[in-house]
Amino acid sequence: MLWAAAWLHRATNDEIYLDYLGASTNTGGIRTVFSWDDKFLGAQLLVAKGSKNVKKTPGGLLWFLEWDGLQYVATASLVAAAYAQSQVDYILGSNPKGMSYMDGFGSNYPTQPHHRGASIVTIKKDPKPVTCQEGYRVWFNRNAPNPNVLDGPIVGGPDEHDAYIDTRSDYQLAEPATVTVAPLGGVLARVATN
Incomplete structure (x- = not known):
């Protein structure tokens, strides 16, 4: 609200x-x-x-000091941009595991995102219908890469010690969600317009 x-x-x-x-x-x-x-x-x-x-000029510039005022605006902008870029780099693979947390991006990304549809064999490989229960029991609980790569979603990510075990059953770390990829899309759109 x-x-x-x-x-x-x-x-x-x-x-x-x-x-x-x-x-x-x-x-x-x-x-x-x-x-x-x-x-x-x-x-x-x-x-x-x-x-x-926050004091601003009539044109909208943040105003801190008279002498070399743009220094403060520029440094604040640099800090925000650098921090954002370092976090994007981490998500996309510049991290201790060398893993991109965006499924399908790079050469090392999660192969077992917690995603029911991606974990079930495609009808192109096996046209036999898969029931909901069978999809869960037979496919979802397998300890193997998903038969379908989800291009673009971001998994929940590593724990506080940079540890990430690529297992579908750990929904806290392995679940891709729009609430994760949507804001990253905004950050990347902003970077692309600069």
């Missing part, structure tokens, strides 16, 4: 949405992630972009 209110304020400039944000008391404390079920950081960013709590 907070993120929606922030977007509505940005679209309409109607103060009722800022009032709603300001009146919210149960925001859940400090946030460290922006995720599918917690958009609080996104709401904060949108409000910061649209509010007057």
Whole structure:
């Protein structure tokens, strides 16, 4: 609701949405992630972009100091861009395992994403129908690469120690989801436009 209110304020400039944000008391404390079920950081960013709590020039440049003011804007932009690029590089294979976490990208990527359709033999190889139960019992629980490569989705990724075991049964690390690939698509689109 907070993120929606922030977007509505940005679209309409109607103060009722800022009032709603300001009146919210149960925001859940400090946030460290922006995720599918917690958009609080996104709401904060949108409000910061649209509010007057950050000094800007009339043309929209962040303003810190008179002397060499662009230094601060440039360095802040560099830090954000470099951090984003290093994280994209990690996802795509510049990591201790040398593994791309995007299925089908590069030469070393997960072969057992937690994905039911990819784990079942294609009808092009075996035209015999596979029931739901058979798909789960016979195909999904096999410890072998998926018969179908999912080109493009990103699995959940490694644990906090950079460990990743390519096993379909570990849904926390192996499940591909649109909530992972969609924001990466946004980052890559932004990098491509520069």
